[in-house]
Amino acid sequence: MFDGDSLESVILMLDGFACRYKHLDDGRRQITGYLVPGDLCDPYVFMLRKIDYSVATLCPALIAKVPRSKLVKILDEYPRIARALWWSALVDEGILREWVVSIGRRTALERTAHLICELYHRLQAVGLARNNRCEFPITQQDLADSLGLSAVHVNRTLQELRSKKLIVQRNHSLVMLDPEKLRDLALFKQSYLHMAEDGNNSRHEFMTSRAKHAPPLSRMIDQKGG
Amino acid sequence: MFDGDSLESVILMLDGFACRYKHLDDGRRQITGYLVPGDLCDPYVFMLRKIDYSVATLCPALIAKVPRSKLVKILDEYPRIARALWWSALVDEGILREWVVSIGRRTALERTAHLICELYHRLQAVGLARNNRCEFPITQQDLADSLGLSAVHVNRTLQELRSKKLIVQRNHSLVMLDPEKLRDLALFKQSYLHMAEDGNNSRHEFMTSRAKHAPPLSRMIDQKGG
DNA sequence: CGGATCGTTGAAGAGTATCAATTTGAGTGG
DNA sequence: CCACTCAAATTGATACTCTTCAACGATCCG
Numbered sequence: 001m002f003d004g005d006s007l008e009s010v011i012l013m014l015d016g017f018a019c020r021y022k023h024l025d026d027g028r029r030q031i032t033g034y035l036v037p038g039d040l041c042d043p044y045v046f047m048l049r050k051i052d053y054s055v056a057t058l059c060p061a062l063i064a065k066v067p068r069s070k071l072v073k074i075l076d077e078y079p080r081i082a083r084a085l086w087w088s089a090l091v092d093e094g095i096l097r098e099w100v101v102s103i104g105r106r107t108a109l110e111r112t113a114h115l116i117c118e119l120y121h122r123l124q125a126v127g128l129a130r131n132n133r134c135e136f137p138i139t140q141q142d143l144a145d146s147l148g149l150s151a152v153h154v155n156r157t158l159q160e161l162r163s164k165k166l167i168v169q170r171n172h173s174l175v176m177l178d179p180e181k182l183r184d185l186a187l188f189k190q191s192y193l194h195m196a197e198d199g200n201n202s203r204h205e206f207m208t209s210r211a212k213h214a215p216p217l218s219r220m221i222d223q224k225g226g
Numbered sequence: 227m228f229d230g231d232s233l234e235s236v237i238l239m240l241d242g243f244a245c246r247y248k249h250l251d252d253g254r255r256q257i258t259g260y261l262v263p264g265d266l267c268d269p270y271v272f273m274l275r276k277i278d279y280s281v282a283t284l285c286p287a288l289i290a291k292v293p294r295s296k297l298v299k300i301l302d303e304y305p306r307i308a309r310a311l312w313w314s315a316l317v318d319e320g321i322l323r324e325w326v327v328s329i330g331r332r333t334a335l336e337r338t339a340h341l342i343c344e345l346y347h348r349l350q351a352v353g354l355a356r357n358n359r360c361e362f363p364i365t366q367q368d369l370a371d372s373l374g375l376s377a378v379h380v381n382r383t384l385q386e387l388r389s390k391k392l393i394v395q396r397n398h399s400l401v402m403l404d405p406e407k408l409r410d411l412a413l414f415k416q417s418y419l420h421m422a423e424d425g426n427n428s429r430h431e432f433m434t435s436r437a438k439h440a441p442p443l444s445r446m447i448d449q450k451g452g
Numbered sequence: 453c454g455g456a457t458c459g460t461t462g463a464a465g466a467g468t469a470t471c472a473a474t475t476t477g478a479g480t481g482g
Numbered sequence: 483c484c485a486c487t488c489a490a491a492t493t494g495a496t497a498c499t500c501t502t503c504a505a506c507g508a509t510c511c512g
Contacts (some may be wrong), residue, residue, distance in 0.1 A: 022327050030327040044316050052320055052418040089315065090270050094278055097321040101248050101256040103329045104374030106472075139490065145325050148330030150469050155492060187250050192278045334500075365458065378499050381460060 009067045011041040017137055020053045021057070021145065031146040033095060034119060038126045059137040059172070068104050087194075094192050103148040106187065111147050112157045113186035116167065118160075120176060125195050129181025136174035235293045243363055246279045247371065257372040259321060260284075260345060260364075264352045276308040285363040285398075309319025313420075320418050329374040332413065337373050338383045339412035342393065344419070346402060356438050362400035386426050 018035040031051060035041060041063075042056050066074075075082040095118065102111045119136070123129035141159070144151040161167045166182045168175050176182050184191075244261040258279060261267060267289075272406050292300075301308040321344065328337045345362070349355035372375040387393045392408045394401050402408050409416075414421070 020323070024327070026329060026413075028331040030330040032323040034325045050417070052420070053323060088428060093315070093319050093322060097246070097258040097279060099326050099330060100258045100322065101250070103326060104256040105250060105254040112269065113347070118242075133427065137467095140492095141490080145330075151469055151490090152470080154493085159492085185341065187252075191276070194278070366460095377458095378460085378502080379500055382500095385460085431457080 003157050009065050010043070010071050012064040012066060013037050013039045013041065014062040014064055016056040016063075017140065018055055018061060019058060019146070020055055023180075028147070029145045031142060033092065034059060034097070034122075034146075036119070036122055036126065037128060040085070040088065043085055043092075058139075058142060074117070091194050094194060098192050107208075108147070108149055108153060108157050111149075112143065112154065112184050113161060113166070113182050114188055115143070116161075116174065116176070117167060117183055117186050117188040120174075121190060121195070123192055125193070132176040132179050134174060135172060136169065137172040155221075236269070236295055236297050238290040239263050239265045239267065239282075240288040240290055242289075243283055243361070244287060245284060245368065246281055248279050255371045256374070258319065259282050259325070260348075260372075262345070262348055262352065263354060264309070266314065269311055269318075270305075276286060284365075284368060285416070310346040312385060317420050320420060324418050333387055334373070334379060334383045336412050337375075338369065338380065339392070339408050340386060340414055341372060342387075342400065342402070343409055343414040346400075346405075347416060347419055347421070348419060351419070358402040358405050361398060362395065363398040385403070398445050 010021065013035050015037050019031045020033045020035065020041075021029055021031045021068070023029050042051055043058060043104070044051060098114075098118070102114050114138075118134070119138075120129055120134050123134045128134065138146075140154045141151045143149075143158075144154045147154065149157070158167075158169075161182075162169075164185075165177050167177060167186065182188075201210075239261050241263050244267065245257045246259045246261065247255055247257040249255050266430055270277060301311070301436070314444060323450070324340075342362075345364075346355055346358070346360050349360045354360065364372075366380045367377045367383075369384075370380045373380065375383070384393075384395075387408075387431075388395075389413075390407075392411065392425050393403060393405050408414075
């Protein structure tokens, strides 16, 4: 799905990771957000005819493609889903604001820690993380393009997080060894994610609602694209 | 209006400039967006009980305070306004994505030029800029906190834009001497603002609609706060 | 006129980028 | 199971953008 495309259907992440990103003309890339299971790639289909960013998967992913017309009908029938969608867009905006704060004012170390915290908490909210461990299929180059750093510097920053005994990475998963210290270092305040106290949010509801009422899924296994 | 406040009414900018910002615990500040006439400070009142940022005016400003209940009624009666609100939130998100790209991947010079272009085009869209001139009541410290730079560096960056004959500043207004070169330098693509070809957008409609149906305005002159 | 805020300048240093090479690790096919 | 390949991670050296600090000048306003 690319910058400038028209929107004829909405894509829901069922499994795997993806990201939104933009390219500058000379090739510089900036990732503007991650999509985890339960997220919609493009909740803008109702207002904007074109999207102004691209989406790429970071690993093989499972998605549901919901035709625009079908989604409109679903939203009419199940207003809770409409509300969840609206909520979700606002949460996305809050996350985006925090990214601006991170890239603008946090140091490389704080910024990297903050992104790890964000992803862990979002995955936890949809039941995909526990015991301080979660999938982490994001390359150092992707992190660099998310954090406004170079890949080399991300590498050294991750080394520092490891040497401080805050995280370990194995295969494509990550463990927070001392979540509290990590959040302190990151200046991380969970509240901006607007989740309930128990760590759940309405996306979870959206996912489970979806399971009962969803249109047929199209299955797509996709290699990482750029 | 501060981080954590409950939302009992929505504030509409009628005149003047304001910004959204967040503080880190140690005092570092990051501005996450500007509010110009026609913008709502907090279009989140419908879903989120708390806001996760603060708002400050940058100059004496005129605002309309719309009680939550009244706005709900207005939106029921005039669905076009509801649509404009929804649209507006999506445009805000697009702007935020572009800020992430700017701070993450544009150089200081490009980034500064890009913010100038954004503000000019947004002001033009609500009829507050023409002939490449607009109000610009933003201090270098504010620019620094918007662009993720130090005030000193913003100063030198503005000097460079002036020495390249791209802008001039007088009093509190700014003139783009060579808008095309400025946009090229900034890698600025107008499309992300999702405005119509003529430079107008639905916020303008929102403003004029409001004039006919608005609740009584409360007038508030406010000194810059932090 | 005095005080505050904002803008400007210079010098020195920190943080991060860049470049280039090397190592590691995960497939893949023989 | 091993050799091969390719992408990702790591390392070192060097350069540069931007920050910090401190001082000074300009402007505004009561």
